[in-house]
Amino acid sequence: MPRIKVLYFARAREVTGGLADETHDLPDDECHTDALRLALVAKHPGLESVLRTAVFAVNQEYSDGRVSLSERDEVAVIPPISGG
Amino acid sequence: MPAPSSKRRRTSSSSADADAADADADAALPPAARWTGALSSADASRYARHVSLPSFGALKQAALHRARVLIVGLGGLGSPASMYLVSSGLGSVTLADADVVELSNIHRQIAHRESAVGLAKVASAAATLRAMNSRCDVRTVEARLAPANALDLVRGHDVVLDCTDDVKTRYVISDACASAGVPLVAAAAVGTEGQLTVYCRASAKSVGGVAANTSEKETVAALPLDEEEEEVPPCYRCVFPTPPATRDCASCAGSGVLGPVPGVMGVLQATECIKVLTKHLGRGGGERTLAGRLLMYDAFGGGSMFTHVKLRKRRADCVACGADGTSSGGAWMKTYDYDAFINGNNACAAVKKEAGEEGDGRELYARNLERITPTELREMLTTPTGRGLDVVDVRPRGLYDAAALPGARHVSEYVFPNLWCERPDVMNAAWDRKKPTIVFVCSRGIASKRAAEKYAREIYDEYTTLRDERRKGRTVYGEPELPENMVRILDVVGGMERWRADVDPTFPKLV
Numbered sequence: 001m002p003r004i005k006v007l008y009f010a011r012a013r014e015v016t017g018g019l020a021d022e023t024h025d026l027p028d029d030e031c032h033t034d035a036l037r038l039a040l041v042a043k044h045p046g047l048e049s050v051l052r053t054a055v056f057a058v059n060q061e062y063s064d065g066r067v068s069l070s071e072r073d074e075v076a077v078i079p080p081i082s083g084g
Numbered sequence: 085m086p087a088p089s090s091k092r093r094r095t096s097s098s099s100a101d102a103d104a105a106d107a108d109a110d111a112a113l114p115p116a117a118r119w120t121g122a123l124s125s126a127d128a129s130r131y132a133r134h135v136s137l138p139s140f141g142a143l144k145q146a147a148l149h150r151a152r153v154l155i156v157g158l159g160g161l162g163s164p165a166s167m168y169l170v171s172s173g174l175g176s177v178t179l180a181d182a183d184v185v186e187l188s189n190i191h192r193q194i195a196h197r198e199s200a201v202g203l204a205k206v207a208s209a210a211a212t213l214r215a216m217n218s219r220c221d222v223r224t225v226e227a228r229l230a231p232a233n234a235l236d237l238v239r240g241h242d243v244v245l246d247c248t249d250d251v252k253t254r255y256v257i258s259d260a261c262a263s264a265g266v267p268l269v270a271a272a273a274v275g276t277e278g279q280l281t282v283y284c285r286a287s288a289k290s291v292g293g294v295a296a297n298t299s300e301k302e303t304v305a306a307l308p309l310d311e312e313e314e315e316v317p318p319c320y321r322c323v324f325p326t327p328p329a330t331r332d333c334a335s336c337a338g339s340g341v342l343g344p345v346p347g348v349m350g351v352l353q354a355t356e357c358i359k360v361l362t363k364h365l366g367r368g369g370g371e372r373t374l375a376g377r378l379l380m381y382d383a384f385g386g387g388s389m390f391t392h393v394k395l396r397k398r399r400a401d402c403v404a405c406g407a408d409g410t411s412s413g414g415a416w417m418k419t420y421d422y423d424a425f426i427n428g429n430n431a432c433a434a435v436k437k438e439a440g441e442e443g444d445g446r447e448l449y450a451r452n453l454e455r456i457t458p459t460e461l462r463e464m465l466t467t468p469t470g471r472g473l474d475v476v477d478v479r480p481r482g483l484y485d486a487a488a489l490p491g492a493r494h495v496s497e498y499v500f501p502n503l504w505c506e507r508p509d510v511m512n513a514a515w516d517r518k519k520p521t522i523v524f525v526c527s528r529g530i531a532s533k534r535a536a537e538k539y540a541r542e543i544y545d546e547y548t549t550l551r552d553e554r555r556k557g558r559t560v561y562g563e564p565e566l567p568e569n570m571v572r573i574l575d576v577v578g579g580m581e582r583w584r585a586d587v588d589p590t591f592p593k594l595v
Contacts, residue, residue: 009277009380009382010274010275010277010279010334011328011332011333011334014334014339015332020385049328049329049331049332049429050328050332052326052329052429053324053326053327053328053329053332053429055323055324055378055393055395057393057394060391060392060393060394061393061394062323062393062394062395062396064396076391076393078279078378078380078393079328079332080251080254080272080279080323080324080328081272081273081274081277081278081279081334082248082249082250082251082254082272082274082328082333082334082335083160083249083272083273083274083275083334083335083336083339083341083346084157084159084160084161084162084246084247084248084249084271084272084273084336084346
């Protein structure tokens with residue numbers, strides 16, 4: 001069960017009830033960003049719409065589509081901020 | 085301590101005398117003996133600390149004097165960004181904003197004074213900037229950037245600063261910059277967090293605008309025009325192809341913002357702008373800007389207040405900065421349906437919600453839900469019935485602490501477990517069949533409606549669970565009472581804003 005660290009920013013942090021980060025264990029055979037997205041929405045339903053927009057950065061790099069993850073990878077959920 | 089100040093005065097007056105003497109001597113000197121340089125005498129002295137900075141110097145300072153920057157939004161970001169750019173010696177700045185200064189702006193929008201409340205933000209900021217630096221050409225456009233005017237406004241500028249607080253405008257600005265080939269330094273701030281990056285890049289044509297005024301031939305040759313030499317940064321649309329749903333758009337008005345946070349971001353934005361403007365004068369491609377990287381700031385982030393992530397490359401098929409978008413010169417923007425695009429994510433969320441609500445007994449759970457006006461609430465508060473009245477305030481905690489109805493308690497809109505446990509009087513009234521009342525209240529009547537529905541649904545779910553247990557014979561308790569007979573659930577139309585308008589004008593305006 002690889003353990004993934006997830007960081008929440010801006011609106012993502014709001015809908016998770018103020019969580020800055022948490023860890024998620026993913027099954028060995030389903031250890032990728034798609035599975036993580038599903039797990040995050042299951043735990044925090046408010047993330048559903050946020051994830052459609054947010055940058056999903058794996059180890060500080062933008063990710064697109066399904067990217068495999070491994071133990072100690074760090075995923076950041078970064079929704080755009082629009083205030084000014 | 086009068087001595088230092090008088091000394092300073094003497095020094096400054098003697099240096100002014102010296103300047104005048106220099107000018108006289110200068111005029112008298114034959115051309116072969118006159119000094120030459122990139123800056124005038126006055127500018128070289130005024131910007132001496134830039135001139136002496138090894139990584140900056142007179143050539144970059146001269147480039148700043150020629151540069152033209154468009155700043156969209158003169159709020160929390162635009163104030164410090166414009167003030168630092170103009171004080172740094174920027175040649176020309178265009179300020180675009182359609183808003184007027186409000187009292188609640190000036191805790192962070194430092195270009196505006198108390199006396200400017202009610203004035204156009206562009207007029208107020210222009211006055212501040214002209215007073216700071218009379219040599220800067222300050223122009224104002226009192227209008228919102230829209231698809232119809234964005235391209236014309238963006239063209240003719242070397243860099244654009246996005247300092248707006250509106251999602252749609254952010255896409256419009258980025259699209260215009262991608263189409264016109266103008267680098268975009270985009271910052272954002274809300275709460276205690278900020279973001280900053282540089283989108284798009286200068287096209288050969290727009291860079292020429294700066295270069296045309298440059299006397300140094302090698303400067304023009306050093307411009308990074310070859311796409312292979314330098315990665316083309318993405319545009320806003322490349323990075324965020326799906327706009328946020330309205331409910332996910334935190335604004336400073338709705339979510340609050342710590343005053344210095346947009347200040348930090350605006351100052352960083354001005355710094356990036358200077359780097360972009362003078363990059364072609366640096367050795368080896370110049371200082372590395374934030375193009376291709378997103379900087380994130382969290383004032384309350386503990387050990388890691390600043391972090392950044394590498395962004396994706398430009399999307400080849402991007403409607404704005406892909407080949408099709410740029411080759412048309414942005415003509416597509418005038419027919420593009422921005423409202424449909426912005427609402428796309430909302431529609432998606434709404435359909436889902438409706439589907440989820442089908443067949444879950446909406447009428448049943450909603451039977452004890454009512455909406456009341458602030459005037460009706462006033463009646464309830466001043467006419468005790470002895471049945472228990474529980475006013476639940478779901479506004480952000482800070483607003484509740486600033487001003488709340490008497491007896492109201494604060495509960496987060498997102499988490500309100502076991503409401504009744506904290507109010508035995510209300511719980512007892514319910515058991516005594518007195519049908520107590522729970523009133524949800526928020527700022528404008530939107531969150532309170534959501535919270536009332538959520539609560540009604542929760543207690544209805546609780547009821548159906550108990551009922552089903554009973555029917556299956558798994559409990560010794562009797563038939564549970566229908567929620568509609570146990571409690572009234574109300575929420576206040578228009579929230580505390582309307583309370584202020586209809587009932588109590590002394591209630592502070594907080595949103």
